[in-house]
Amino acid sequence: MSLLTIKxxxxxxxxxxxxxxxxxxxxxxxxxLGLVGESGCGKSTLARCLLRIEPIDxxxxxxxxxxxxxxxxxxxxxxxxxxQIVFQNPSAALNPKLKVKESLIDPYNQYKKELDxxxxxxxxxxxxxxxxxxxxxxxxxxxxxYPHELSGGQRQLVTIARAISIEPELIVLDEPTASxxxxxxxxxxxxxxxxxxxxxxxxxxxxxxxxxxxxxxxxILVMKEGRxxxxxxxxxxxxxxxxxxxxxxxxxx
Amino acid sequence: xxxLSLRLPKSKKSRLPRLVTLLxxxxxxxxxxxxxxxxxxxxxxxNLDDRLLGTSIxxxxxxxxxxxxxxxxxxxxxxxxxxxxxxxxxxxxxxGVPFGLIAGYKRGVVDRLFMRIGDGFLAFPDTIVAIVLxxxxxxxxxxxxxxxxxxxxxNYARLVRSTVLSESxxxxxxxARTNGLSSAKIIRKHLFPHIVGHVLVLASLDLGKIILLISxxxxxxxxxxxxxxxxxxxxxxxxxxxxxxxxLMIFPGLAIVVVxxxxxxxxxxxxxxFDVKKEVQQ
Numbered sequence: 001m002s003l004l005t006i007k008x009x010x011x012x013x014x015x016x017x018x019x020x021x022x023x024x025x026x027x028x029x030x031x032x033l034g035l036v037g038e039s040g041c042g043k044s045t046l047a048r049c050l051l052r053i054e055p056i057d058x059x060x061x062x063x064x065x066x067x068x069x070x071x072x073x074x075x076x077x078x079x080x081x082x083x084q085i086v087f088q089n090p091s092a093a094l095n096p097k098l099k100v101k102e103s104l105i106d107p108y109n110q111y112k113k114e115l116d117x118x119x120x121x122x123x124x125x126x127x128x129x130x131x132x133x134x135x136x137x138x139x140x141x142x143x144x145x146y147p148h149e150l151s152g153g154q155r156q157l158v159t160i161a162r163a164i165s166i167e168p169e170l171i172v173l174d175e176p177t178a179s180x181x182x183x184x185x186x187x188x189x190x191x192x193x194x195x196x197x198x199x200x201x202x203x204x205x206x207x208x209x210x211x212x213x214x215x216x217x218x219x220i221l222v223m224k225e226g227r228x229x230x231x232x233x234x235x236x237x238x239x240x241x242x243x244x245x246x247x248x249x250x251x252x253x
Numbered sequence: 254x255x256x257l258s259l260r261l262p263k264s265k266k267s268r269l270p271r272l273v274t275l276l277x278x279x280x281x282x283x284x285x286x287x288x289x290x291x292x293x294x295x296x297x298x299x300n301l302d303d304r305l306l307g308t309s310i311x312x313x314x315x316x317x318x319x320x321x322x323x324x325x326x327x328x329x330x331x332x333x334x335x336x337x338x339x340x341x342x343x344x345x346x347x348x349g350v351p352f353g354l355i356a357g358y359k360r361g362v363v364d365r366l367f368m369r370i371g372d373g374f375l376a377f378p379d380t381i382v383a384i385v386l387x388x389x390x391x392x393x394x395x396x397x398x399x400x401x402x403x404x405x406x407x408n409y410a411r412l413v414r415s416t417v418l419s420e421s422x423x424x425x426x427x428x429a430r431t432n433g434l435s436s437a438k439i440i441r442k443h444l445f446p447h448i449v450g451h452v453l454v455l456a457s458l459d460l461g462k463i464i465l466l467i468s469x470x471x472x473x474x475x476x477x478x479x480x481x482x483x484x485x486x487x488x489x490x491x492x493x494x495x496x497x498x499x500x501l502m503i504f505p506g507l508a509i510v511v512v513x514x515x516x517x518x519x520x521x522x523x524x525x526x527f528d529v530k531k532e533v534q535q
Contacts, residue, residue, distance in 0.1 A: 051431050073433065080433040093424040097446035103425070106442075107432045162428070 002026040002062070003170060003202050004050065009059035011042075011049050019045045021226035022059070027170070032196060032203040034217035034234075036210055036249065042226040043206045047172045050204075051085055052076060081111040084163035088175040090155035094147040100158055101129040101143040107166045117167055119199055132161040136191060153184030160191065164199055172204045177212060189216060210253050222246050274518040281512060285331050294322035296329045297480045305498055314504055317487075318494060326482035327504055333483040335512065337394055338463040341401040342456055349406035350452060353413025354440055358421055368414070371407040379404040379466060387475045394477045397470050401463055412455055413448050420447050450527025457520035461513040468509050484509050 004027040011020040020042045027033045037043050048054035050061050052068065061069045063079050071079070084107070087093040094103050105125055108115070112122070120135070122128045130140040136157040147155055156176060163171050173192070177185040189212060196203060207213050213220055214234050222230035222245060230243035237250070294312075300320035307315050314323040356367035377385075383400035390396045420426065421444065429439050468485030470476035477483035479490070484505040491501035 048427075053427055053430050077433050080431060083431065085428060085431055087424040087428070089424065093428055095425045095443050095446075098443070102442075106429060106434070110432050110434060159428075 001029050003029040003031075003064065004204070005062040006050060007060045007062070009046070009049060009061065010057050011045055011054065012057050018226050020049060020056075023223075023226075023228050024059075025221055025228065025231065027202060027204060029169070030196075030200060030202055031219065032205055032217045034213035034220040035204060035206045035223060036208060036213050036220060037223035038208060041223045043223055044174055046223070047085065047174050047204065047206055051083055051172060052080075078114075081107075081115065081166055082169045083172065084166070084168040084170070085172045085174060086156075086159050086163050086176045088178045090152060090159050090179070091147065093159045094155055096147050098146075099143070100133075100145055100147065100150070101125070103147075104129050104132055104143070104158065104162050104165060107162060111166050115166055119167055120165070128165075132165050133158075135164065135195070136161045137187075151184075153180055153187060156180060156184070156188055157191070160188070160195070164195060164201070167199055168201070170202045170204065172206070174206045175208070176205075177209070178207070185212070192216065210249050222249065270518060271522055274515055274522060277511070277515045278519060281331065281335070281515070284328060285335060288328040288332055292325055292328070294325040296321060296325045296482050305494065305501075315498070315500065317491065317501055323501065323504060326487060327484075327508060330482045330484045330487060330505060331508065331512075333394075333477055333481060334464055334467055334485070334509075337398055337467055337477075338460055341398045341405065341463050341467075342460055344398070344402045345405035345459075346409055346452065346456060348402065349409025350413050350448070352406070353410040354417055354444070354448075356410065357414035357417025358436060358440060358444070360418075364414070367410070371410050374403060374407045375411075377404065383466070383470055383475065387470075392475045392478065394467075394471075394483075397467060397476045401466060405459060405463070408455065408459070409452060412451055416448050416451055417444050420444055450523070454520055454524045454527060457516055457523055461516040461520070464509065464513055464516070 006026070007024050009020055009023045010018065013019045023046060025033075035043055035046070045054060049056045052061075052071075056069060059069070060067050063082065066079070068076065068079050094100075105128070108122065108128065120128065120131050126143070129143045133140050133142060138154060138157050138161070142150060142154065142158070147158075150158065156179075160176070176192070177188050180188060192203070193216065195201060203216070205213060205216050214237055217234055219231070219233055220237070221228055222243060224245050230246045232239070232242065232246075236242075237246075242250075298321060300316075303312075303316050303320040304318055305316060306312055306320075309315070312322050312324065314327065317323055317326070352367055352371070356364040379401060382404050383397055386396045386400045386403075387393075390399075417440075421439075426439060426443055429443055434442075467476055468483070468488070471483045471485030472489045474486075474489070477486050479486060487505040488502055491498070491505075494501055
C-alpha cells in the first residue's frame with residue numbers, strides 16, 4: 001500500500017527556473033526509499049514541497065488516499081503529525097537558545113490531544129524526554145544542556161529523537177549524515193535502521209552518498225536537474241540498463 | 254610583580270565594575286522611590302531671604318537663587334529625568350518590538366510596508382523632531398517624550414526585524430512549521446529568546462542618550478517647564494550664578510554624568526552577558 005504518492009510535482013524558483021520538474025513516485029508503507037543526486041538538483045526542495053513548507057506550482061501529493069497539496073494549515077494538522085523531517089545540519093535544526101528538552105517536547109505539545117502513542121508513553125515531561133533520549137542512545141542528563149554543549153553527532157541524534165517523539169509514519173531524512181564524521185555517520189545510520197523496525201517507520205532518505213543510500217534503502221530514485229532520471233531496486237544498482245547518470249554516480253564511489 | 258598579577262583570578266577583576274554598576278543603579282532606584290515617600294522641604298517653596306546659601310545642616314547642598322533647597326530639587330529631578338526617559342524608552346519598545354517581529358516574520362508586502370514607514374521616521378534626527386514638535390505643539394515634557402518615541406521606535410523595529418529575518422530562515426523554525434506551530438507560538442517560543450538580549454543592550458545604551466536629550470532640551474527650555482525641578486533645567490537656572498556659586502551647576506551636572514555612566518556600564522554588562530560569540534566559545 002502506498003503511504004505517499006507524488007504525481008507530476010513541479011516547483012519553479014523564478015518564473016523560468018525550474019527546481020523540481022514533473023516528478024512522480026510513490027513510497028510504500030514501511031519502505032526506505034532513497035533519493036540521490038548531486039547538490040542543487042532539487043532534492044531538498046522536493047522534500048520541502050512534499051512536507052508543505054514550500055508552496056508547489058503544480059502536481060499533486062497524496063498521503064494515503066488523501067490529496068494534501070491544497071489543504072490549509074488547519075486541515076493539514078492531521079497529516080503533519082504523521083510526517084517529520086531530519087535536516088542535514090543539526091546545529092541549525094536545534095534552537096541554540098533552548099535547552100534540549102524544550103526542543104524535544106515541541107512536537108508532542110503540538111499534537112498531545114490527538115496522539116495515541118504505542119512505543120513511548122507520556123507520564124511527565126522529564127520522563128518522556130528521558131525515554132526519547134534513551135531511544136536514540138543518549139544519556140538523559142543531556143536534557144538540561146544547550147545544543148552548543150553537545151557534539152555534532154549528539155545533536156543529530158537529538159533531532160532524530162525529536163522526529164520520532166510523536167511516532168510518525170514517515171520521516172524525511174534530508175542528508176542526515178552529511179555534516180557528521182565517519183564514526184557518527186555509521187552510528188546514525190545503524191540507529192535509523194533499528195528505529196525503522198521498532199517503530200514501523202517509512203523513510204524518504206535523501207543523500208548524495210550512494211553508498212549510504214544503497215546500505216539503507218530497498219529502492220532508489222536518481223534525480224538530475226529537477227527530473228527523476230532513474231528508479232530501481234537496490235539489488236539492481238549495478239545492472240547494465242541503468243541510466244548513464246546513475247553509472248556516473250556509481251563510478252565516483 | 255608579574256607573578257603577583259598572574260595569580261589574581263580573572264573573574265574577580267571583571268566582577269568589580271559589575272558590582273559598582275549594580276550598587277549604583279540600586280542606590281538611584283532607592284533614592285527615586287524614597288523621594289516619593291519623604292521630602293524634608295517643599296521643592297518649589299521660594300524664600301528670598303535664604304537665597305544662594307551654602308552648605309548647612311538644614312540645606313545639605315545649599316539653596317538656589319530663589320531660596321529653594323537644592324538637594325530636594327536634585328532628588329525630585331531624578332524622578333523627572335529618569336521617569337520620563339524610561340517612559341519614552343518603554344513606549345518606543347512597545348511600538349518597535351512587535352513592529353519588527355511582524356515585519357521580519359511575515360516578510361513580503363507587510364515587511365516592505367512596515368519598513369518604508371520606519372525609514373520615513375528614521376529620516377528625521379531626534380533633535381529636529383523635538384524642535385519641530387515643540388514649535389507645533391508648544392514646549393513641554395509631553396511633546397519631548399512624544400518626539401523621542403517617534404524617533405526611537407524605528408531602531409528597535411529594525412533591530413528586531415533583522416534578527417527575526419535571519420533566525421526565521423534557520424531549520425529549527427522550519428521544523429516548528431512542519432509540526433504545525435502557529436506563527437504566534439513560533440515567535441514566542443523560538444524567536445523571542447533571540448531578540449531579548451539585543452533589545453536589552455540597545456535599550457540600556459539608549460536610556461543614557463535619552464536622559465541626555467531630555468536634560469539638554471530642558472536646558473534650552475523645550476523640556477520640563479519651571480518650576481518643576483529637572484536636572485537640565487536646574488543647570489540652566491544656575492547658569493547666571495556660575496562664578497559665585499559653581500556647585501549649583503556641578504550637582505545636577507554630576508547627577509546626569511553618574512546616571513548616564515551607570516546605564517552605559519549596565520549596557521556593556523548586558524552585551525557581554527548576551528554575547529552570541531561567547532556562547533559559541535563556551
